[in-house]
Amino acid sequence: MPDVEAQAAAMRAQFQGAAIRIGDSHVIHAQDLCTWIAGVQVPAPACHTGFAISPDRLHPVWQDPTCQLCTGRRRPAEAGEQITGQLTLDATLEDV
Numbered sequence: 001m002p003d004v005e006a007q008a009a010a011m012r013a014q015f016q017g018a019a020i021r022i023g024d025s026h027v028i029h030a031q032d033l034c035t036w037i038a039g040v041q042v043p044a045p046a047c048h049t050g051f052a053i054s055p056d057r058l059h060p061v062w063q064d065p066t067c068q069l070c071t072g073r074r075r076p077a078e079a080g081e082q083i084t085g086q087l088t089l090d091a092t093l094e095d096v
């Protein structure tokens, strides 16, 4: 079994100062550290996209992040907020 802490340290060194690309995606994610096996910290997309799949699919890139979640250009809709492009339904909970 590989030394998990040594593998995590190697990943942190490899990704130092980098953003992250997952597989061959065109989206660039900001980097954050996430807790991995045995509690070690490894680089991961700040939005946590794709991290659970396999850390070896993550590639360091030195480009500005384009992920809308990582850059804060997109956030979960708050209750009652009209989402652009969506129509309001004429219904109440009693109709359901």
Ligand SMILES: [Zn+2]
Residues within 6 Å of the ligand: 028, 029, 030, 045, 046, 047, 048, 049, 067, 068, 069, 070
């Ligand atoms: Zn992201």
